Amino acid sequence: MSKKQTLVVIGNGMVGQTFLSDLMASKIKDQYAVITFCEEPRVAYDRVRLTEYFSGKSAEDLSMVEEGFFETNNITLHLGDKAETIDLKEKTVLSKKGISISYDKLVLATGSFPFVPPIPGNDRENCMVYRTIEDLEAITSAAKTAKIGSVVGGGLLGLEAAKALQDLGLKTNVIQFSPRLMSAQLDDGGAKMLANKIEALGICVLPNKNTLEIIEGEKCKNKMIFADGEELETDLIVFSTGIRPRDEIARACGLKLGTRGGIAINNQCKTSDPDVYAIGECAVWNEQIFGLVAPGYAMGRTVISDLSGEVASFTGADMSTKLKLNGVDVASIGDAHATTKGALVYSYQNEVEGIYKRLVVSENGKKLLGAVLVGEASGYGTLLQYCLNEIDLPENPDALILPHRSDESVGLGSDALPATAQICSCFDVTKGQICSAIESGCMTIAALKSETKAATGCGGCLPLLKSVLDSELESAGIAVNTDLCEHFSHTRRDLYNIVMVEDIKTFDDLIEHHGSGRGCEICRQAVGSILASYWNEYVLEKNHISLQDTNDTFLANMQKDGTYSVVPRMTGGEVSPDMLIALGQVAKKYKLYTKVTGGQRIDMFGARVDQLPLIWKELIDAGFESGHAYGKSLRTVKSCVGSTWCRYGADDSISLAVALENRYKGLRAPHKIKFAVSGCTRECAEAQSKDIGVIATESGWNLYVCGNGGMKPRHGDLFATNLDKETLIKYIDRILVFYVRSADRMQRTSIWMENMEGGLDYLKSIVIEDKLNICDKLEAQMQHVIDTYQCEWKTTIEDESNLKRFRHFVNSDKHDQNVVFVEERGQIRPANSEEQKHLKIAEEV
8 A cells, every 4th residue: 555645735715625535535535634824713614604603603603514524534633823834845734833844745725815905003002804714703892882884895795794893883884996896896976876775775985085184083092184175083993905815925935926916826736846736815826816715616626636637727716706795795697897898788677666786688688798787686597598508589688677568487596507517616516416416305495505515605696506306306206495595495385384383472483493504584584573573572673683684674665865754654545634734844854755555644754864863753652653564564454434424335445544554554574555445336446456455335245356467467366255243353363464474585465375285165164164273373473463553663762782783884973975866846856867966077166
């Protein structure tokens, strides 16, 4: 038996550890005695998820290393010891602790360090970087005595750092040297939309700011002096202005470096010394440094192939990325800036919904070169496949980003992808490999992730991975998995039952006992809805707030310019003159745009986040309460005037509408719910197009269920006729609670009905005939919701600690300069980009 060669790996970050894991899974694992140096006091952890440390996750939670990994694989680990010198001639490595190791092959995975601009004062107290857990511990400590924090740098990591400071309770600013955020990934339109959304969350974005120096502050610990003459007082400063490769050990031993630093490598990731490799952010290939982990993982796989004697090359990497920044979906694919000669651009911008999409296609319109998605990125997987696999685009490429034209199908199903299509770019997993794993018995997402590593990196490929799995199982005649997500092997309905049976009140308890991992945006929001609908607790409690979306977090609807709309409840559309006057006074005082909605309420637009509690207070004092327009809950009960005023009215529709709205207000559900009550069959309230519709007849009330308007209108089904009021309400109680318990995530009542086996007849058998013997429980649950109702606005303003998140965008009394209104028809509206430009010029003049 030949003697094992010694393989030394310097660096145990994400790339270094993944290299070790891949090596131990390869056929050459027994050919090498492996030794690794880890400079930090702990083994590799997931830096991509660093912000979770501020949400209570520990270093152990973020660890990438399974317990016993080094011992099981006979890897010698030198923890807390930095490799300092390399002797290329003698082929030895010497560590800071004096340990000398002879090697046959050497892999450098030393990573990078955060670049701090050479600004006078950058070493002042509370001037920090955001890179390691130790950095986060220092930031947490400094934040305890700080009120204002500022991040220098508006890239990916800078925006994550800003979210971290905000989570620590600081008023937060992002200082960006360039005119736009994420300048490497986003074009002007995408960056502007992202900035609007980030500012809407209470973070102030200051672009075009060149910091000249940092001095002692007057009100805060530090003051930043900018080249344009402006100043910013701040207690804490975090630098996130890019990275620089850690190449000092290579520089000292004489390895060739790139023009701007970094350890130069060839296509096999070999350095200028054939026995030394470099991977990850310390390496420079073709004068390019890759700042994402996926290219580093690819380099590591290339090294393993080269060590195995296989032909393999690293020839660059796809830098596409999809992530959620402060709750905002952002994605960038390929040539997002349209630098390719002859490139054509399609753009879609929906300022009302806060969505921006851009496609960059080839000159002949056949191939996708790049894309930008902000605010809504569900199409990322499809677009990435078009780009990576050079699949011909549909006849109308813009259909990929526009709202669908009628029933036109533009999605790229997994069936259309070739076996060579790359599904997971982090670990270079193809569709063919996934299909082979499925044929070998991997029938779940968890099994596929374990076998192939697909979706275990950034997770962006998870929807496509599930699509491939579902397609393959369906083709084989095997039932498709209906799990809510990878973290719960249960449907939403299963989880609801678990919550009820086991009296579970928090997401952490549920995932600890019935799930795995840390959860995702799908399961967290779904469970948040389940807990709210069953227990009906205040949604902004500490245990629940992280489960809410942006609108629920601020109890208001965020608009395209980052301001919010306020919709007080007007039961049944009824409002007194005094209350109307109060609304007018509030709107006038805070300069809000007002409009009567289709749900017979008055919506007030243009409120800043810091104004929300003040507005709520005045509305509550006038007799109003939250209209829950921001939640997946009962919205409105629309009504006509009925027999009270109308000569055709068969019954008192107004009184019934008011009673129904007061009964079901605050009920959380899988999706929004709308009611209407018409006083006669002339149907002025349009009850048959609502989730719950009631129409008066001479003999009683007719009940319609599961209708809706919107993109795909559905006429409600006639459920029961000639009901008295008591029976009507009893049936509605049962229907609503059964829907809340059994519907899928984000499923309207119309789709719920269409997907229900047995349909309307089955629902009647449960509600009217009590087929499942659960009607008493359904009614009891509804009574609990009624008994525990609270106006969330009132609960918020009554507790000072709840008001901390409702802060102004900037650390002064000045308004956000990016929120600009113009007057039209006697009211304000957001200024468009051209109007803002003219206003700015006029102001400068």
